[in-house]
Amino acid sequence: MNPDIPEKLLKPYDPVAEEAGIYQQWEASGYFTPENMIKDGLTASDAEAFTIVLPPPNVTGHLHMGHAMMITVEDILIRYKRMQGFRTLWLPGTDHAAIATQSKVEKEIQKAEGKSRHDLGREELLKRVNAFAQDSHDTIVNQMKVMGASCDWTREAFTLDEIRTKAVRTVFKKMYDDGLIYRSHKIINWDPKGQTTISDDEIVYEPRKAAMYTFKYSKDFPIAISTTRPETKVGDTAVAVHPDDTRYTEYVGKEYDVVFCGVPIHIKIITDEAVEKDFGTGALGVTPAHSMTDWEIADRHNLPRPQVINEYAKMMVGDERLMGKKVLEARETIVSWLKEENLIEKEEVLDQNVATAERTGGIIEPLPKLQWFIDVNKPFTLEHSSLETIASGSQTTLKEIMRATVGTGQIDIIPEYFTKTYFHWIDNLRDWCISRQIWYGHRIPVWYKGDEIYAGVEAPKNDDSGDEWKQDEDTLDTWFSSGMWTFSTMGWPEQTEDLKIYHPTSVIETGPDILFFWIARMILMTGYVLGDIPFKTIYLHGLVRDAQGKKMSKSLGNAMNPLDIAAKYGADAGRFALIAGTTPGTDSKISEDKIKGYKHFANKIWNITRFVLSNHDEGSSTAVLTDSDQALLDAWHEVAQKITTDLDAFRLHIAAEDMYQYIWTILADKILEESKLLLASDDLAIKHSRQKLLLTLLSETITVLHPFMPFVTESIWEILPHHDSLLMTEKWPTS
């Protein structure tokens, strides 16, 4: 045995013993920061930039396998491009995640101390949330390092820090001045559990059985209506029928006064296209204040919109039977009243989707409220535009910006078929409600004094009049600040070098579940603020499911922690398992068996190294390859070229598979096996040629494998002869 072989190479590969030390070396080198690569001549100073901003994980706890997938894909792309000589920046950060974080902390406090946020007060609650967020942040950063993420930690950002706050306020003011942000009293999605408004996208529909009652408001009322929510009927101001529905023509335009369970209501019979003739009786009891569709009908017919349900989902009209009752109790009361009065014509059970709040699970109660909105359809002038289909100085809308940039070659979505889903969403997009009645987040930068309103980056100065400016109590939807992530992370509104060099970013990589929440909003924000795209390619990975195909979740107890995987099988094995056999946009299953298989792969490479090094002679370095050895090297180069092509086309899974195949079945099973004979040859030319070939193949294969399995490859690199530098900064072997 060659005496130069390090002790550790004689044993099976031990990832746990290697990985932490390797990461420290990388970090200490400073080469995650592209400027340091340039300073040391490892990247050309005029190299083209390649940038990814990390989708900031929510500071709500720790990372799960979905994050692990995201980090793996991004780190592969980043390490690949860095080795190819690009000026490569991976910019990390975390998201304060407003409602998600606050509701999590509120739950914990409620559980541990039995206190609500109102018992604590704004200041104390924020203190607690901040402490929790800091804790989560530290956990998350540690997890990312364990996974080998080569991000530039010197540039780390937080959606709620000082620089990002300035960016948020600057954009808010600009939109406000352009009339794109407006305050209006209109119907919104109210979450009675979280005591806040939420946007349409934060609603999750849950299928349920519901009783639908068909009845008349009173014995004398001519038309029967159907509803699953009789308690809202005290807020009705009209009955609408389809204009083509001849059954009710004689009543259209007439008005009726009735007393409905003690509440006097005034009903006008109207026609509206929104009504479906075939549903129920074909007549719709219009409750403007508590139904989105009905609100719009009321708009068209100028109907009154009395609010009858309050923010606690309790009745706010009627006598003692209704007033102050929860909606479900009120429903029972009204149903029994209808029965007593003999007004019910039909009672049936139907399937219905109940709107619930994504974060709290509360049942959404649509009600009118004074809130802030972004107008997605209002024309404005886009002063400076780099967008291909919108000229500088021309009129456009936010919706148009979102539409014009995708699918035109400026922004590509991978997989491509998600482009359709994206457009479908835009077609149905309504104004975006951005105010939230929670405390953790960016407070709305608007101040009030009497009838005066001031929107600005800083609070207005108080004068001597004694009246003080008061800031709006609400905070902004968390996606308002994450929508600015690609440029707020680079220091905007300052005109920084980073913005010039690294923006627009190259790739955004995330799950399809936040295509609308986040991706679309980044396109909106960046188009509006910079007149540019935020990224060129959207890479959507699929959901990571457990071995049975179930969604991983804490409550199911099937969640895997990336840290446990790394401790058991090594981060490399976990990374490889997340890529191999998966395809963008498609859900994948992962099991410990699969990960174990790739731990074996890491060990295989380790053993190949042992064989190559223990058969190596220094004298071989100047050897000339024999024709057959040269042919083997050429064959590898073809494989490497194909892997390069696949990486460029974001076919990471194919590249990974080819790498695995080549190393195991070609390099180990064939080349190493036949080498045993050749290395025993007395012909030094043959022997040295083979030695040189083996060392070359080993160096080059671990170089190409490095983006996928950075730890084991770096570990091997440092024990190969003549290598003082880090593999991480090595040049990619193909053009």
Place this chain on the structure above:
RNA sequence: GCGCGAUUAGCUCAGUUGGUAGAGCGGCGCUUUUACACAGCGAAGGUCGGGGGUUCAAGUCCCUCAUCGCGCACCA
């Protein structure tokens, strides 16, 4: 209701522009041979969901049906 995806070996999945079906895991048999039993060698295993069409040629393109999943809309 509209749209999107999936359906390939026992299991998990690849298969880029149409050119004689692939991998991993598992199972089976053999092998302790200058790396590796976290291994090697070998064989087995698929009418690529059903049906129809285009083509010299279809897992791949078109139509249709079925099952599963997802998104959007409706949700009176």
